[in-house]
Amino acid sequence: MPSCRPYSRAIARPRSWSASPSILPGILSNVRDAVVKAVTDHSTPSLASLGWTEFFGDQLEPGDANFVPTRIATVHRDRLTGLSQAGPVDLTLPAQANTGDYAVGDWVLVDGHEHLVQRRLTRKTVLERRTQGGRVPQLAAANVDTLFIVTSCNADFNPARLERYLALANEAGTTPVILLTKADTAEDAEAYERQAAALQRGLPVVMLNPRTSDAATVLAAWCGAGQTVALIGSSGVGKSTLVNTLAGSAQQSPQQTGGIREHDSKGRHTTTSRSLHSIAGGGWVIDTPGMRTLQVSDVGYGIDTLFAEITELAPLCKFRDCTHVHEPGCAVQAALKAGTLDPERLARWRKLSDENQNNTPVQSGPRGAKSPGGRGKRR
Ligand SMILES: Nc1nc2c(ncn2[C@@H]2O[C@H](COP(=O)(O)OP(=O)(O)OP(=O)(O)O)[C@@H](O)[C@H]2O)c(=O)[nH]1
């Protein structure tokens, strides 16, 4: 049975290069030397500071020796930009390739002269989302270590929607953290904090004001050299403001921020594209456009982790394919009667599991409990 990801993973640093099994000594030692050099002298950004780890180094092949590892920094409709040790670069896509095939945070190998993308490396994590009516999931970000799920202490706070984001983060293999903004405008901000913490076991919840520099300090544990965080949440909750605060004064083109309609706390969708921003104290942050609806599909593992209290009861039911509705000997119904299981959580689990099952083409196991992929599907 899957368990919640340990909180300590959120502050794990990239593993040491010396641990890498070197199957391609020539290429790997070149890259390793460059990393070691740049870590020790701070004149050029190191690959490690851009988020490169042995996970990507292990994918290099003999023919890749002349290509430059480059991280995708922005994805536009018709072009891509990247970041390499040499700095920012406009990338050329191979014929027939589509910018939609790439996500901000992807690692690609690039020809050093033409800046032509040769190959995308397999992703360690990938955040994808499906909007209502959208047939194919959109790539939101790749190779993200921590997902900051941002919500305000006002009408935006919605446990069912936060659970959708959590299922997405768990499935992607990223560590979720809830950020509560606008506590300064709420009468009882602690009540929001308690509700948020109850959404998933061991879930870190941080209350902050994105407009103050303290916000960067309280988030430092998840940032730092080589770490990549992404922000997700409705429009107007303060994501762009937080990007600007994390990026500090060195940022070249600040994210535009907007006001919100006060009567319903809805934002105006100021952010329209995604990009990788450097964090002042080290690391990278990816902002994603706010969205009102988020459909789930193929997140069986994410749902199991999110609703661990239900996942753990299911094997105790009399029938293996118990739907936990009417069957005799149902451990979930028994917990409900005993008052140890929150009926609202069960109702939300049922709704999300049903939606997941309906949207997931191939499925095995009862109620989408077993997704074919599971955590860290790598593509
Ligand atoms: N009082 C208060 N205002 C805040 C706080 N966080 C953000 N704001 C304000 O809320 C407004 C919306 O913030 P944005 O950063 O534009 O929101 P966003 O999430 O990026 O919105 P989109 O770009 O539309 O996705 C701005 O005027 C911010 O200054 C907070 O904690 N307290």
Ligand SMILES: [Zn+2]
């Ligand atoms: Zn049952």
